[in-house]
Amino acid sequence: MVPFDETAWDALLTQAMAAGASDIHLAAETPAYFRVAGTLQKCPDTFVSAAAMDKLLERLLSPHQQQRYRERQEVDFAFTQGGQRYRVNAFQQRTGPALALRLIPARIPGLEELGTPAVLQKYLQEEAGLFLVTGRAGSGKTTTLAAYLDAVNQTRAAHIITLEDPVEYVHVSQRSLVSQRELDTDFSSFAGALRSALREDPDILLVGELRDADTIMTALSAAETGHLVLASLHTQTAAEAVLRIESFFPPEQQLRVRYQLAAVLGLIVSQRLLPAAGGGRVCAAEVLAATAAVRNLIRQGKVQQLPSAMLSGAEQGMVTMNRAVEQLRVAGRITGDTASRYIT
Numbered sequence: 001m002v003p004f005d006e007t008a009w010d011a012l013l014t015q016a017m018a019a020g021a022s023d024i025h026l027a028a029e030t031p032a033y034f035r036v037a038g039t040l041q042k043c044p045d046t047f048v049s050a051a052a053m054d055k056l057l058e059r060l061l062s063p064h065q066q067q068r069y070r071e072r073q074e075v076d077f078a079f080t081q082g083g084q085r086y087r088v089n090a091f092q093q094r095t096g097p098a099l100a101l102r103l104i105p106a107r108i109p110g111l112e113e114l115g116t117p118a119v120l121q122k123y124l125q126e127e128a129g130l131f132l133v134t135g136r137a138g139s140g141k142t143t144t145l146a147a148y149l150d151a152v153n154q155t156r157a158a159h160i161i162t163l164e165d166p167v168e169y170v171h172v173s174q175r176s177l178v179s180q181r182e183l184d185t186d187f188s189s190f191a192g193a194l195r196s197a198l199r200e201d202p203d204i205l206l207v208g209e210l211r212d213a214d215t216i217m218t219a220l221s222a223a224e225t226g227h228l229v230l231a232s233l234h235t236q237t238a239a240e241a242v243l244r245i246e247s248f249f250p251p252e253q254q255l256r257v258r259y260q261l262a263a264v265l266g267l268i269v270s271q272r273l274l275p276a277a278g279g280g281r282v283c284a285a286e287v288l289a290a291t292a293a294v295r296n297l298i299r300q301g302k303v304q305q306l307p308s309a310m311l312s313g314a315e316q317g318m319v320t321m322n323r324a325v326e327q328l329r330v331a332g333r334i335t336g337d338t339a340s341r342y343i344t
Contacts, residue, residue, distance in 0.1 A: 004046065004047065004048045004049065004052040005052065006059075008046070009056060010081075010082075012024070012032060012043070012046060013081060013082065013084065014082075015034075015043070016034055016103065017084060017103065019034055019036055019041075020036055020037070020280075021034035021035060021036050021103060022035050022036070022037075022038075022102065022103060022138070023035035023100065023101060023102055023103070023138070024099070024100075024101040024103070025040075025098070025099070025100055025101075026048055026053065026056075026098060026099040026101075027048070027053075027093060027095060027096070027097075027098035027099075028048060028049065028050035028052075028053045028093075028095045028096025028097055028098065029047075029048070029049065029050060029095040029096060030047070030048065030095065031043055031044065031045075031046045031047050031048070032046035032048060035138075037275065037276075037279060037280050037281055038273065038275060038281055050095065050096035050097070053096055053097040053098070053099075054096075054097060056097075056099070057069070057090060057097055057099075060077070060079060060088070060090075061075065061077065061090070062077075064184070064185075065077050065184075068184065069090055073091065073092040074089065074090060074091040074092065075089075075090050075091075076088070076089050076090075076165055076166055076183075077090070077166050078104075078166040078167055078168060078182075083106060084103060084104075084106065085103075085104040085106070085168070085169075085170065086101045086102065086103060086104065087101070087102040087104060087166060087168045088100065088101050088102075102138075102168075104168050104169060105143070105169075108143075108146050108147055108150040108169050108171075109143065109147055110147060110150075110151070111144075111147045111148065111151055113147075114140070114143065114144060114147055114283055115282060115283045115285075116144055116147070116269070116271075116283065116285060117269060117285050117287045117317060117319065118317065119267065119287055119289065119316075119317030120148060120267075120269070121151075122317070123148075123266065123267055124148070124151055124152055124155065124156070125156070126228055126266055127203070127226070127228055128223060128226045128227060128228055128264075129223055129228060129229070129264055129265065129266030129267075129290075130219065130220065130223045130229050130231070130261070130264045130265050130266055131148075131228065131229070131230045131231075131266050131267050131268075131269075132210075132230075132231055132232070132233055132241055132265075132267070132268045132269070133145055133230075133231075133232050133233075133268075133269050133270075133271065134232065134233045134234070134235045134236075134237075134238065134240070134241045134268060134269070134270040134271075135234075135235075135236070135270055135271045135272060136234065136236060136272070137234065138273070139271050139272055139273055140271060140273055140283060141232040141271070142168050142169070142208075142232065143169075144269065144271065144283075145206060145230055145232060146168070146169035146171075148230065149162070149171060149178070149204070149206065149230070150169075150171065152176060152204065153171060153173070153174045153175060153176040153178060154174055154175060155175060156175055156176055157175050157176060158175075158176045158177075158203035158204055159176065159177045159179070159200075159201055159202050159203050159204070160176050160177065160178045160179070160202070160203065160204045160205075160206070161179045161181065161197045161200060161202045161204070161205050161206070162178070162179070162180045162181065162205075162206040162208070163181050163183070163187065163190055163193050163194060163197070163205070163206065163207050163208060164180065164181070164182055164183070164206070164208040165182065165183035165184075165190075165208050165209070166182050166183065166185075167180050167181075167182045176203075176204075179200070181193060190207060190208075190209075190211060190212075190215040191212070191214035191215045191217075191218050194207060194215060194218045194219060194222060195218055197222075198222055198225070198227070202227060203227065203228065204227070204228045204229075204230065205219075205222055205227055205228070205229045205230070206229075206230045206231070207219055207229065207230070207231040208231075208232065209231065209232050209233070209234075210231045210232070210233050210245070212248065213248040213249050216245055216248055216249075216257075217257075219231060220257070220260045220261065220264055221260075223264035224260065224263065224264055228266075229264075233245070235270065236270065237270050237286065237307075237321065238268040238269070238270040238286055238287070238288035238306065238310070239288070239303050239304070239306040239307060240270075241268050241270065241288075242258075242261065242268075242298055242303050242306065243303050245257065245261060246258060246261075246301075254301075255301075258298055258299055258301060259299055261298055262290075262295040262296075262298040262299045263295070265290040265294075265295070265298070266289075266290055267287065267288070267289055267290065268287070268288040269285050269286070269287055270285065270286050270288075270321065271283050271284065271285040271286075272284050272285075272321070272342065274325070274328065274334050274338055274342060275334065275335075275338055276333060276334060277332060277333055277334055277335050277338075282328060282333050282334060284321060284324045284325050284328055284334075284342065285319075285321075285324055286310065286319055286320050286321040286323075286324055287310070287317055287318050287319050288306060288309075288310055288318060289313060289316045289317055289318050291309070291313060291316055293309050293313075294306065294309050294313070297309060307320055311323075321342075321344075322343045322344060325339050325342045325343050326339060326343065
């Protein structure tokens with residue numbers, strides 16, 4: 001068995017890039033795995049001992065991150081090596097330390113290149129409101145938000161502040177001024193940093209993820225005061241995003257939250273990555289736009305009727321996930337078998 005040392009680590013990263021992997025998984029006392037085009041693949045001759053994992057963590061983590069890992073048994077961070085950026089979650093599991101690494105593309109892809117809904121191009125000039133991108137882990141939410149910000153950066157003079165955990169895509173200020181901040185390095189809590197950001201003359205605020213009631217309430221308030229707020233949320237559908245936001249709050253506050261959300265919501269894009277017909281993956285995205293009818297349904301708590309509103313809102317750029325999948329099938333971008341698996 002080949003020992004896993006610094007040379008083997010560098011070789012593994014090179015191998016992952018050559019394979020087109022989106023993720024690398026390392027765990028003590030097991031081989032390494034790559035995720036390629038959505039499928040997990042074992043890498044032969046890459047057994048990693050617990051001692052090797054401990055040394056790797058010492059190399060990758062700053063003293064502050066090491067302390068956090070000891071306290072919480074997990075930590076999120078990012079690093080760049082050989083021009084490639086990685087987002088990493090280090091965590092403890094049964095056989096010892098483990099790492100889940102996401103390979104961040106060196107270049108921020110364009111919205112059209114990603115296959116995002118055309119309505120996003122129209123949304124680039126929005127100056128206020130709440131724009132949510134939802135989906136399961138690994139569905140490309142961060143990439144979509146980065147592509148949106150990059151398009152704004154190239155076309156508008158705006159002050160963009162991002163609050164991330166950790167910073168993944170690195171933006172270089174162009175027409176816009178981009179200030180990127182990282183949790184536990186540049187700020188200690190999303191809600192607190194979001195409140196501070198309102199005093200930093202922002203035009204656009206990115207909150208990497210809506211994680212708690214305090215952050216959500218601050219984000220809604222920021223949108224109410226005339227800022228464009230972008231955020232991600234872990235839900236499978238656009239309608240579920242409305243329920244998820246409401247669920248963070250006790251029953252006596254939920255009516256108020258629904259009214260606030262209805263007032264500031266601009267767009268919800270919920271996406272999935274499907275196996276493409278020619279290999280790789282393709283984005284299927286449903287869109288919920290905040291028309292007067294949609295706002296009224298949200299205020300009344302009639303979330304179950306939102307899919308019907310999406311069906312009748314094609315002129316406003318709305319589309320259901322089933323319709324988005326069917327459009328990909330008709331265009332030949334996915335196979336009929338793939339479409340049948342994802343149409344409900």
